[in-house]
Amino acid sequence: MTRPDDSTLRKIISSTRVIAVVGVSPNPVRPSYYVARYLKLKGFRIVPVNPGHAGSSILGEQVHASLSDCPEDVDMVDIFRRSEAVPPIVDEALAHLPKLRTIWMQIGVEHPDAAAKAEAKGIRVVQNLCPKMEYQRLYGELRMGGINTGIISSRL
Numbered sequence: 001m002t003r004p005d006d007s008t009l010r011k012i013i014s015s016t017r018v019i020a021v022v023g024v025s026p027n028p029v030r031p032s033y034y035v036a037r038y039l040k041l042k043g044f045r046i047v048p049v050n051p052g053h054a055g056s057s058i059l060g061e062q063v064h065a066s067l068s069d070c071p072e073d074v075d076m077v078d079i080f081r082r083s084e085a086v087p088p089i090v091d092e093a094l095a096h097l098p099k100l101r102t103i104w105m106q107i108g109v110e111h112p113d114a115a116a117k118a119e120a121k122g123i124r125v126v127q128n129l130c131p132k133m134e135y136q137r138l139y140g141e142l143r144m145g146g147i148n149t150g151i152i153s154s155r156l
Helices: 006-015 031-041 083-096 112-120 131-138
Strands: 018-022 045-049 076-079 102-105 124-126
Touching (some): 006 131, 031 045, 031 076, 031 131, 076 083, 083 102, 083 112, 102 112, 112 124
Parallel strands (some): 018 045, 102 124
């Protein structure tokens, strides 16, 4: 799987409205929490998915036990789970989310077979990247934990 080009990543980010975050934690120091928080602050609707916290609230949103419990308007699934957990997540997303357009696997998460299955259904797949970091890189935002966007530089 090759990395999507910047134009494709911009299209994904700009067309996404509702993101189911699979594996989100209620712990504010966990990456899944602060990525979900950042995306919510950027105007995305976040749908938390974590069976261990189903029925509770994360970031003011009700936590769902599974993707099959999520609202049908989810158009992106962001996966914070190990690579070996990806195939059933993709299968469930394909079966229960009629408006799904993108499956995004976080940094360190890749599954070529599951990606190929989703792509065969017309779903865009991003592997081994973080939507928060890509948003910051593509839109010129540098934060305290910053990354080098290549847009702002101290070089003359």
